[in-house]
Amino acid sequence: LPKIGWVGATPWRSQDLETMRPWFGEWMREKRLDFHHSGAIKNAPSAADQIGLLPGTKFTSQPMQPISTYPELFRKIDIGIVPLSNIDFNHAKSTIKGLEYAAAGIPFVASYSPEYALLAEQGVGRVAYNPQQWKDALEALLDPSERKLEVERNLAGIREHHSIEVRGHDWSEVMHKIKSL
DSSP, X not given: OOEEEEESOGGGOSSTGGGGTTTHXXXXXXXXXXXXXXXXXXXXXXXXXXXXXXXXXXXXXXEOOOGGGGGGGGTTOSEEXXXXXXXXXXXXXXXXXXXXXXXXXXXXXXXXXXXXXXHHHTTOOEEESSHHHHHHHHHHHTSHHHHHHHHHHHXXXXXXXXXXXXXXXXXXXXXXXXHTO
């Protein structure tokens, strides 16, 4: 069975993981799935507690990594999650976490935000507006052939809309504007 996971550090969240608490733990136990948290920080709140994993669900974690080994954080995850609480800050947040999952070959589901809805329209990731949509999206990704198709679709979306060839000019322009300030 695939391992569902999240990459991030719990101290800097806005009750994001807790948005899944009412249903996620029971769903994980029903499906007999394991959960992996990459980016754990010593003495910080546990992602397992915040997300509501129930006793008997296998939970693994690995510590935060320096940027030079950051890709290692994605290796133990088969399906990524991007839970976001419904606050203004998260509605203005970039889609970097979803793009990281997609670039690592990990299909993902994100809570609705305007940016994640746009990313999904571009063929990258899935957006869930409510617990049932989360369950449906995750359930679909339990199928290995569906995950494979999703990875291909995500990578095609990244190439078409987010590659250096497509977005490099934008980044160069921003850097020049910043430099001239």
